[in-house]
Amino acid sequence: MKKIVTIGGGTGHYALLRGLKNYDVDLTAIVSVFDDGGSTGKLRTEFGMLAPGDIRNCLVALSHEADIMELAALFEYRYDESLESHNLGNLILKALQDIKGDMAGAIKAAAKILRIKGRVLPVSVDPSHLRARTDSGRLLRSQVEVSYPDHPDGKERITEVWLEPKAHIHGASAMAVREADLIVICPGCLYGSVVPNFLVAGMAEALKKSAARKAYVCNLVTKQGTYGFAVKDFVREIARFSGVQPDAVIFNTLRPSQDVVDKYNSEVSGFVEPDISGLEDGVARGAELLKEHDLGGKRVVRHDPERLARMVMDLL
Amino acid sequence: MKKIVTIGGGTGHYALLRGLKNYDVDLTAIVSVFDDGGSTGKLRTEFGMLAPGDIRNCLVALSHEADIMELAALFEYRYDESLESHNLGNLILKALQDIKGDMAGAIKAAAKILRIKGRVLPVSVDPSHLRARTDSGRLLRSQVEVSYPDHPDGKERITEVWLEPKAHIHGASAMAVREADLIVICPGCLYGSVVPNFLVAGMAEALKKSAARKAYVCNLVTKQGTYGFAVKDFVREIARFSGVQPDAVIFNTLRPSQDVVDKYNSEVSGFVEPDISGLEDGVARGAELLKEHDLGGKRVVRHDPERLARMVMDLL
Numbered sequence: 001m002k003k004i005v006t007i008g009g010g011t012g013h014y015a016l017l018r019g020l021k022n023y024d025v026d027l028t029a030i031v032s033v034f035d036d037g038g039s040t041g042k043l044r045t046e047f048g049m050l051a052p053g054d055i056r057n058c059l060v061a062l063s064h065e066a067d068i069m070e071l072a073a074l075f076e077y078r079y080d081e082s083l084e085s086h087n088l089g090n091l092i093l094k095a096l097q098d099i100k101g102d103m104a105g106a107i108k109a110a111a112k113i114l115r116i117k118g119r120v121l122p123v124s125v126d127p128s129h130l131r132a133r134t135d136s137g138r139l140l141r142s143q144v145e146v147s148y149p150d151h152p153d154g155k156e157r158i159t160e161v162w163l164e165p166k167a168h169i170h171g172a173s174a175m176a177v178r179e180a181d182l183i184v185i186c187p188g189c190l191y192g193s194v195v196p197n198f199l200v201a202g203m204a205e206a207l208k209k210s211a212a213r214k215a216y217v218c219n220l221v222t223k224q225g226t227y228g229f230a231v232k233d234f235v236r237e238i239a240r241f242s243g244v245q246p247d248a249v250i251f252n253t254l255r256p257s258q259d260v261v262d263k264y265n266s267e268v269s270g271f272v273e274p275d276i277s278g279l280e281d282g283v284a285r286g287a288e289l290l291k292e293h294d295l296g297g298k299r300v301v302r303h304d305p306e307r308l309a310r311m312v313m314d315l316l
Numbered sequence: 317m318k319k320i321v322t323i324g325g326g327t328g329h330y331a332l333l334r335g336l337k338n339y340d341v342d343l344t345a346i347v348s349v350f351d352d353g354g355s356t357g358k359l360r361t362e363f364g365m366l367a368p369g370d371i372r373n374c375l376v377a378l379s380h381e382a383d384i385m386e387l388a389a390l391f392e393y394r395y396d397e398s399l400e401s402h403n404l405g406n407l408i409l410k411a412l413q414d415i416k417g418d419m420a421g422a423i424k425a426a427a428k429i430l431r432i433k434g435r436v437l438p439v440s441v442d443p444s445h446l447r448a449r450t451d452s453g454r455l456l457r458s459q460v461e462v463s464y465p466d467h468p469d470g471k472e473r474i475t476e477v478w479l480e481p482k483a484h485i486h487g488a489s490a491m492a493v494r495e496a497d498l499i500v501i502c503p504g505c506l507y508g509s510v511v512p513n514f515l516v517a518g519m520a521e522a523l524k525k526s527a528a529r530k531a532y533v534c535n536l537v538t539k540q541g542t543y544g545f546a547v548k549d550f551v552r553e554i555a556r557f558s559g560v561q562p563d564a565v566i567f568n569t570l571r572p573s574q575d576v577v578d579k580y581n582s583e584v585s586g587f588v589e590p591d592i593s594g595l596e597d598g599v600a601r602g603a604e605l606l607k608e609h610d611l612g613g614k615r616v617v618r619h620d621p622e623r624l625a626r627m628v629m630d631l632l
Contacts, residue, residue: 074415
């Protein structure tokens with residue numbers, strides 16, 4: 001069975017996993033564990049655990065059988081303020097970490113309970129914090145700040161990103177990268193969720209040693225920190241931090257409806273223009289991957305899981 | 317398949333269920349939902365939910381398959397103070413109650429997740445509080461106070477017990493009682509966990525209408541509120557509150573070791589003497605049911621699940 005390794009953090013990663021789990025492939029999702037917002041952040045602060053949020057979402061995305069839908073819904077459940085708005089899946093991972101002794105064991109146990117297709121691995125088991133610097137010299141001190149730099153004009157660029165203290169790649173993740181047939185770098189918050197995977201010591205080396213085909217799936221929209229980025233800009237940054245020149249760049253060509261564009265623009269966010277200048281011949285793979293959704297009354301854009309998964313499968 | 321209904325609350329109930337789940341019988345556990353201590357009490361106070369503690373323990377006792385032992389361990393997991401010492405199973409039941417809309421639906425969903433043998437039913441879906449009065453006229457205002465009257469000499473007797481406000485029997489529980497072949501009233505804190513089941517409006521009537529054989533399994537030890545009780549005293553109180561004269565009274569005849577007796581005595585607790593005077597011929601069924609355990613360095617006595625279950629099966 002062909003081995004696909006996905007690397008990421010965020011909704012784009014989960015969308016790809018939801019699509020890929022329906023194929024006959026050996027799936028490994030490698031996720032960033034440096035988030036520090038919300039329920040995840042509280043658990044990190046109070047218990048010093050690895051960020052469980054992305055792990056939880058990947059586990060749920062890969063959970064497979066209809067009869068455990070209730071279990072998946074439980075992992076997604078969020079309490080109100082009286083339980084500090086904790087997410088139940090995070091609390092379950094915290095309990096499993098205590099029972100099993102470490103986060104790697106906790107993820108395995110949760111994967112068994114949720115009967116997931118494939119595996120979810122933390123990119124590192126070292127609790128570490130994300131830092132960044134902007135082009136105006138501001139220091140950003142957390143994953144939340146890196147993801148939402150919160151500059152008055154929202155157009156500040158991020159020039160440096162690093163981890164404090166240094167984190168080392170998780171052994172199982174390094175092995176998965178080295179043995180993969182296809183590695184997919186997923187869409188997601190570029191500096192807050194995707195790039196952190198490449199900041200882990202040992203990741204660049206594992207990628208270099210891997211004979212896998214390497215693909216990058218580009219974001220649909222920009223945000224603070226990537227304001228004005230086109231496909232080529234995302235590819236440049238991915239290459240800069242990962243050392244990987246993707247063999248394939250999958251990007252969306254479908255423009256969202258004008259009211260969605262207006263709404264995103266009002267939040268200093270915009271459509272990623274399909275400008276692929278500079279990419280080598282045969283690398284660019286554009287398709288209509290964008291889907292609009294209603295998320296609790298708010299219009300959002302997401303990757304189409306089926307289409308995206310099929311394009312990824314075509315690379316094998 | 318023969319239908320066994322167990323009624324109770326507390327460790328004696330769970331022991332019986334753990335034993336009975338290995339037989340080819342249709343099991344229904346009816347549990348008291350008026351606890352108000354610890355994690356359960358906090359969830360009742362904060363969210364007005366039914367007490368999940370006993371329900372959770374019965375669900376775990378009936379969970380069957382080895383491959384979900386981790387799930388059962390999760391339901392039992394208790395956090396430290398930073399998460400208010402909550403029990404994870406209680407938090408899961410709280411989340412399922414929100415997802416499913418009510419506690420009855422939550423229990424069904426949890427039962428499915430834990431793949432339990434049989435069913436667990438709340439005796440009532442009305443959130444209500446336990447009250448009692450002692451022979452010295454003291455009013456006890458909660459399940460915790462009723463279970464631990466905390467009188468200086470520990471020898472005070474409880475004379476009255478009631479629910480405020482009135483609670484009505486859960487429809488499914490009434491039906492289970494009426495259709496049972498055998499009803500087992502379980503050991504447990506007499507006034508705090510067992511008797512409350514009979515205080516629910518409609519339970520006495522359901523018991524009277526039931527053609528089931530009725531058995532009572534007597535406690536191993538006394539405590540505050542039942543100080544000095546022998547088997548005959550427990551039977552008298554059960555008959556008084558339930559209106560049931562048991563067809564069979566199962567009681568323990570094995571005296572615990574002297575150091576365990578001494579330890580219990582120091583906590584105003586003592587061995588239940590096998591005095592069965594007043595019981596009709598053929599009703600009393602004594603056996604060596606007591607087992608001593610080490611519970612985190614503390615010596616405790618518990619019912620032997622296998623022996624107790626076999627004696628109950630013999631009644632069918």
